[in-house]
Amino acid sequence: MRKSKKKLTLLFIFSLFAINLFGSDGTGINILEKVTSNSRSIDMIWVLIAAFLVFFMQAGFGMLEAGLTRAKNAGNILMKNTMDFTIGSLAFWAIGFGIMFGTDKLGLFGTSGFFLSNANPTSSSGLWTYVFWLFQAMFAAAAASIVAGAVAERTKFTSYLLYSLIISMIIYPISGHWIWGGGWLSKLGFIDFAGSTAVHTVGGIASLVGAIFLGPRLGKYDSYGKPKMLAGHNMPLASLGLFILWFGWFGFNAGSTLSGLNKGLGLIAVNTNLSAAAGAVVSMMLIWIIYKKPDLSMTINGALAGLVAVTAPSASISPASAVIIGTIAGILVVLAIEFIDKILKIDDPVGAVAVHGINGIWGTLAVGLFAQAKYGQATGAGAVNGLFFGGGLHQFKIQLLGSLSVVVWVVLATIILFGTIKKTIGLRVSREEELKGLDLGEHGLESYSGFQILN
Amino acid sequence: MRKSKKKLTLLFIFSLFAINLFGSDGTGINILEKVTSNSRSIDMIWVLIAAFLVFFMQAGFGMLEAGLTRAKNAGNILMKNTMDFTIGSLAFWAIGFGIMFGTDKLGLFGTSGFFLSNANPTSSSGLWTYVFWLFQAMFAAAAASIVAGAVAERTKFTSYLLYSLIISMIIYPISGHWIWGGGWLSKLGFIDFAGSTAVHTVGGIASLVGAIFLGPRLGKYDSYGKPKMLAGHNMPLASLGLFILWFGWFGFNAGSTLSGLNKGLGLIAVNTNLSAAAGAVVSMMLIWIIYKKPDLSMTINGALAGLVAVTAPSASISPASAVIIGTIAGILVVLAIEFIDKILKIDDPVGAVAVHGINGIWGTLAVGLFAQAKYGQATGAGAVNGLFFGGGLHQFKIQLLGSLSVVVWVVLATIILFGTIKKTIGLRVSREEELKGLDLGEHGLESYSGFQILN
C-alpha cells in the first residue's frame, strides 16, 4: 500500500508536470493567454485595416464630389473635404466620441470618454479603445463629408467649417448614441449594422436641409423653373471616387463586425459587392430607357445607392436579397434624383440626398423585410427574421421608427444649425464669387492652373 | 487495495478535471477549437483583404486605360470599366462561379454552385465559400477588364456589355475550371499560381481577337499603313493606374495562397515587386535605346509586363529568378508592342495584348524554367523544379500544353463571340461617332466639361 501511495503521488506530480509542460511554452507564458492574445490581435488588425479603408473613403468623396462639379470649384470642395475630416477628427476626439459612446444618460447621449479619457495604454480594454475610436472617427467624418456634395459650389467656406464641426461633434454623435452607443434605439432592437441610418441618413438628410437653406446654384433653374444640367468637370475623377468609395466600403461594412474573428465577414463583403453591382446595372438601364443614353454619373450614383442601401442589412441577409435590395436602390436613386431636381426643385449637385438620404432609409427598412435569422446569427447582427422570411412586421416597425426618429432629429437639428448660420455669418458666397468660382473667391487659387477653362 | 482503487479513481477524475480545466477557457469552449478558429479567421481576413485589393485593381485598369486613350473617350472607357465589373459580378454569381468551381464534369467544366447555392451561413465551409467567391469574382472581373483597353475608342457600348458578360460568365470560367477548378489541366500538374494564364492570357488573347475583329481606330494607320501615335490624354491618370494595379497585385498574387497561414506570403510579395521593378527598368532602357527618349507609357507597360509574367511563377521561384523573369518581360513587351503595332498592324491602344497575352504566356512557361522545389514547398505551389534547376523539361511541357490549350480555347470562343456580335448588332460605332468621341455618342456626356479640348 505504501508503495502504491508513493506511485500515486509520483503519478500525480508527473501529471501536474505534464500539464504544466504542456500548458506553458517553457517561458512561463500560459498557452491560453497566447491564444487569447492572438484572438485579440486578429480583432485589432482587422478593425484597424477596416478603419484605414474607411479613412480612404475621404479621398473617394473628394474625387467624386470634385469630379461631378465644375472646375472652378474643385479646389474649394477638396479643401472642404480635407477640413471636415481634420476638424471632424479633432472634434470627435474632444467631444463627439464621448457623446456617442460615453456612459448613457436617459438613452439619449453619452457623458464620458471625452478626449479619449477612457483609453489607456496599460490594459487590453484601454488599448482597444484606441482602435475603436479610430474606426468610429472615420465614420463620423464620412457623415460630414456626405453633405459637402449637396451644398457644393455656393457655400461660404467659414460657414462650411462651422456646420461640419457641429455635425461631427454633436448631431452625428447624438443619433449615433441612440443606435450604437447603448441609447434608446439600440435598446429597442433597432438594427443598423454598418450605418445606413447612423451615417448615411444623417448625412443625406443634413444634405437636404442644407441644400434647401442655400437655394440652387446660379443658372441651375431658368426663369421657368426648368432645371439645367451643370455638368461635372472631370468624369475620370468621379469614377475614381466611386472605386475608392467601393473599396473603402468593404471596410465600412465588414469592419462593422468590430471583430476579425467574426465568422460572417465574407458574407457581409459579398452582400456589399452584389448590392452595389445591382444598383449600378439597374440605374444604368433605367436612365438608358428614360434618356436613351446610359449616363455615367447616374451609374455611379446607382452603385453608391446599392452600397448605402446594403449598409444596414449587409450582415442579416442572403446574397440574393442583397441583389434585390441593390436593384430597388438603383431604381430609387434615379427616381429620387429626378424628383428632387425637377419637382422639388432642390439643387443637389451630386445627388447626395437621393444616394445617402433616400437609400439610407430604404436600406434601414430593408432589414425589416429581408433579414433572415441564420445570416444574422453567423455575423452577430441578431437572429431576426424580416417580413419576407416569416418574421412579420415586428422588426420592420422598429426599423421604421428608428429611421423616422433620426430623420426628425436631423431635420430639426440642421434647421437650427443652418438657420442660425444663415442669420449670422451667412451661408452663401456672393453672386460675383459664385460666378467666378469659389477656388478664386475663397482660396485665391486655380485648381487647373495653365489649362484653358471655359466655364 | 480498495483504498488504492479509490485513490486511483480520484486521480483519474482529477486528471480529467485538470485536462478539462486546461482545455477550456472556463466558458466550456475547448482551447483547440479557439486555436482552429483563430487560424480560420487569419485565413479569412487575409483572403478578404486580398480580394479588396484585387477589387481596387478595377480603378487601376480604369485610370490606366482612360489615361492612355483620348479625352473624348474617357467617360466611355470608365463606363465600360464600371459595367464589366458590375455585370461581371452578377454573372459570376449566377453562373460563372458554378462553371468554374462546381462539381467537375469530364474535367471540362463545373456543374453546381450557381447563385452561391453551395454557400451557407451555418457551417465553416459554407461561410468560407463567401470569402472564396469574392476573391474569385474579382479575378473574373479583371480578365474582362483587360479587354476594354484593346478595344477602346471604337467599340459599341451594347456590344461591349454583351461580350464582357460572356467572358465573365462562360469563357473565363471554363478555362478557369481546367486550371483551378479541378479540371484536366490541374490534374496534369499545370501550375498557374495566381493566373498568368487563367486571367492574363485569357484577357490578352480575347483582346487580340477583339482588336482584330474591330480593326484599327480611324487615323491610326495612314494610307501607306504606317502607324500613327494617338497619344493618351492624361499621363498622371495612367501613372496612377499603374500604381493602383501594382498595389492590388500584391493581393492578386499573395492572396492566391488562399490562406493567411501560408508561410511563403512574403516571398510571393517580394517576387511580385522585383519582377515589376525589373520590367519597368528594362522597358525604359530598351525604349530609350530604340527611340532615344525614355517613354512613360512604355515604362508603365514594362512594369505591368513584369507583374503579369511573375503571376504564375511568383510562388515557385527565388527573388533572383523574379528579376530575370521581369527583365525578359520588359524586353518582350516592348518588342511585342512594336510587332503588333507595326508588323501585324493590329491597333491595341493600351498594349493589352503584349502586356497580358504575351507576358501571360511567358510567365506560364517561366514556371517550367525557373521553379525550385524549395520555394514551391514553402508556399504550397508544389515541389517542382524547372529546367534551369534540374527538373528537366517535364514541367515546361505541361506549362506549354496548358498555355497553348487556353490560347486555343480563347481564340475559338472569342472568334465565335466577336464574330456573332459583329454579324448581329455590330461591334463598332459609326465613323461619325468615332470622330466625335464615344463620350458624346454613346453617353451624351463630356468627360472634361469646361476644358478646351483640341482632339
Place this chain on the structure above:
Amino acid sequence: MRKSKKKLTLLFIFSLFAINLFGSDGTGINILEKVTSNSRSIDMIWVLIAAFLVFFMQAGFGMLEAGLTRAKNAGNILMKNTMDFTIGSLAFWAIGFGIMFGTDKLGLFGTSGFFLSNANPTSSSGLWTYVFWLFQAMFAAAAASIVAGAVAERTKFTSYLLYSLIISMIIYPISGHWIWGGGWLSKLGFIDFAGSTAVHTVGGIASLVGAIFLGPRLGKYDSYGKPKMLAGHNMPLASLGLFILWFGWFGFNAGSTLSGLNKGLGLIAVNTNLSAAAGAVVSMMLIWIIYKKPDLSMTINGALAGLVAVTAPSASISPASAVIIGTIAGILVVLAIEFIDKILKIDDPVGAVAVHGINGIWGTLAVGLFAQAKYGQATGAGAVNGLFFGGGLHQFKIQLLGSLSVVVWVVLATIILFGTIKKTIGLRVSREEELKGLDLGEHGLESYSGFQILN
C-alpha cells in the same frame, strides 16, 4: 499490489494519451506549434499589408508632386517617381538592404545579406526576411521619392536616376543602419520609431542640398529676388496625393511595430491621425491669418508636416501630445516654407524641405519632450519619459545628437553626390528645355495631349 500496479500503469498510459490527444489535433501537430504558427502569421500579414500601404505612398508622392507642379512637367515627375521606386527596389535588393541590416561593422554599416542572401524558404526566420525586406524596401523608396518634389521641373532625367540610385543604395541605408540596423545610434538609445529621421530627415535634407545645387526654376525669382508663385497645375491630383499618403502612413507608422501582435497598434494609428489633423487645421489657420485666404496647398503641407512629425514619436506619446506635436508641425511648416522661399531664396517647388526635413527633425526631438514610458511600453518603443513627463533632458540629448548626426551625414554625402553629378554629366536641363517643359524635352510626350495648356 500487482493489480494496483497494472491500474497505475493503465492510468499512466491513459494520462499520456489524454494529454497527447489534447495536445495534438489528431494529425500529430502539437497545439503549441499551431498557436505559435498563428502568431507568426498574424505578424506576417500585418507587416505585409503595412508594406503594401507604404508601397501605395509612391502613388501619393507622385500625385502630390505632379499636382503641385506645372502641366508641362507632369509626366517627367511621374516618370521619376516610377523610376526611383523601381531602380530603388533593385538597388535595395542588391546592396542597400545588406548595408542597412547586415552584420554590423563598427556601428557604421552592415556587411551581409546582399541580394537577399540571408533569406531562405526553409526556415521561419528565413521566410520572415522576405517580409521584412519588403517593408524596408518600401521605406527606402519613400526616402528617395521625397527628393523628387524639391528638384522638380529642372533636373536632368539621367542625373535624377543616378542620384536616386545612390540614395536608395548607399546614403539612406548607412544612416538607416545607425538607427535601425544595430548601428551606433540604436546602441545609444536613439528612438526613431517609424522614421522621422531615418526616412524623412534624410529625404528632406537631400532635398535641400539638391535644390541648392540646382538653383531656382526659371522665372521663380524676379530680378529683385522676389519670389513668384509658379502654381501647381492640378489641385485635385495633389489632394488625392495627400489622401493616399495619409492612408499609406497608417501602414508606415503602425506597421513599424513589425508585429501584428503588438498591443499598441491602435494607439499609434490614433496618434498618426490626430497629429495630421492638427497640422492641417493649424497650417490652414496660420496661412489664413497671413494671406487672408485659406490655401489648399499649404493645408496639404500642414497635414503632411503633422504626419512627418508624429512618425518618430507615434509609439511613445499620448493622443493629446500628438495633437500638440501636429500643431507645432503645422506652424513650423508654414514658417519654414516662407523662410526657405523668401529669405533663403531656395526654390523647393513642393515644400519638401519644410515638410520632411524640418518636421523630420522636429518629430525626432519631440520624442525627447513628449515620450511617456507607459505608451512606449505598450508599443515596445521603449519605456522612456521625455522632458515634459519627468524624464529630464536625457532622451532629448540623444534625439538631438541622432538628428544632427544624420543631418551632417546627409549634407556631406549629398554635397559629394550632387557636386559630382553637376561637375560630370550635369544636373540641370537646358534653359530651352526647361521653358518648353521636361515632358517634351526628356520624354517626347505631352502629359495632357489634346488639352489646351497655356504655360
